[in-house]
């Protein structure tokens with residue numbers, strides 16, 4: 001493995017670490033406060049295209065080390081897409097199978113990608129009638145497979161697995177600390193399983209107790225794949241409210257319009273969850289005026305063309321002869 | 322148990338676990354998501370499919386007495402057996418199945434409190450993909466007990482006279498007509514809204530976060546005091562296709578002890594399509 005020449009013996013060596021961090025790129029034209037240096041950490045530069053490479057790898061390694069995989073036993077996981085894509089590709093490259101349980105509202109591109117990456121799909125219609133005690137349909141179905149067919153499946157369970165937090169504690173946090181030479185003052189994250197927020201914030205807080213952590217969440221009834229509104233967060237055991245200074249609820253439509261602005265003015269082909277973070281960061285920059293902020297941009301826009309058109313119908317104009 | 326009027330129709334997950342393999346106790350799983358049973362079920366449980374097995378395949382109706390005999394007898398269930406029913410979505414279709422068992426006169430039917438989610442989330446409760454192989458028995462159902470089932474004429478009369486509580490258990494958006502059905506549901510109607518005079522009490526008001534039913538005191542406070550259901554009058558519960566209303570029918574009849582409660586299984590997919598039926602929004 002040679003990070004300088006970027007020559008690797010296998011795809012696993014390319015996974016991010018302090019020696020091989022995902023890039024930080026400064027935001028220029030969309031920064032509303034010139035005294036505030038704002039950076040995006042481009043997680044889509046990871047080998048399988050998203051921040052979830054980190055958690056997937058940490059969970060898979062842990063299961064391997066504990067002898068939970070192999071001899072026909074693979075993985076089952078509820079996933080909105082990114083974890084599944086990383087897990088499927090990693091698992092198949094190591095000789096295991098993955099069954100991904102996905103809510104029906106996940107974009108078609110992601111479902112097809114999951115299959116291309118080698119996952120077997122189980123699609124559940126998730127929002128029949130929200131009710132107490134039901135939990136999440138995809139989580140319940142994955143748990144059912146893991147319990148009823150434990151000889152075939154083990155469930156990493158990204159919503160409860162401490163390795164999801166540890167991945168960011170060991171990689172994302174130290175990378176950012178080193179890349180900013182310890183000057184980071186603000187961390188901007190979005191919340192899905194909360195592994196990214198909790199692990200990264202826990203590490204950076206340990207380095208700088210005055211670090212501000214800002215988490216964004218889309219408004220209720222949102223359509224931002226990968227993210228959860230506060231009302232949906234109780235499924236995640238990894239959420240640690242004490243690490244978060246500001247929890248901003250933002251109109252989810254802005255996730256799409258800000259993502260488009262990132263694409264068209266910064267050259268950052270960012271997906272909607274990154275758009276939502278940018279909106280949150282701009283609000284905090286206007287309030288705090290000075291500092292050094294890092295936004296975790298989880299994935300790029302390529303998986304979301306259908307969602308982008310749905311929320312920005314003008315994108316469809318002029319696409320037919 | 323929690324001061325219910327008829328506690329004998331509700332069993333806890335621990336009770337079911339302790340009775341696994343007991344030959345007089347038959348387990349039946351009925352789900353909204355018909356894939357769930359195949360993915361894993363309580364050992365020994367048979368699975369009934371509400372779409373293909375609990376309805377008449379040709380005309381719109383519940384399965385006939387004859388079909389009920391074949392289905393239940395084919396599952397190895399005798400009239401003297403204790404039938405324990407459970408399912409997903411906090412027992413929506415399990416309650417519908419329970420209603421059918423009662424309608425056809427089965428003596429000892431019960432619901433498993435909390436349904437499949439509660440079982441799934443308890444570490445000591447096993448699941449299997451193995452299907453039981455029951456020996457068919459002869460089952461002879463009673464003629465349908467129409468005291469448990471409301472049909473259109475009495476629904477219209479209840480609305481017109483106010484002599485009977487009408488309980489709409491759908492979501493508030495369905496009640497007001499903002500939507501005709503929850504998103505993703507294929508059975509729908511020509512019109513949205515609710516039956517004039519109906520009270521909106523969404524079915525899930527009756528369950529706690531674990532998925533189990535609230536206590537009788539809590540239920541009484543909600544249904545009688547807050548929502549004003551009159552215990553001196555009969556009651557009819559309805560929803561969209563009769564499954565969520567079975568859940569509330571169960572609450573009113575067995576947990577609160579209302580004497581005369583009917584499930585209107587035609588529900589909104591019938592009422593919202595009737596020419597000339599009065600609708601409120």
Ligand SMILES: Cc1ncc(COP(=O)(O)O)c(C=O)c1O
Pocket residue numbers: 050051052080082083190191192193194195196197225226227271273274298299
């Ligand atoms: C696009 C996208 N953004 C953000 C997140 C949130 O990351 P985390 O699950 O670590 O909270 C996810 C995770 O699923 C994601 O897929």
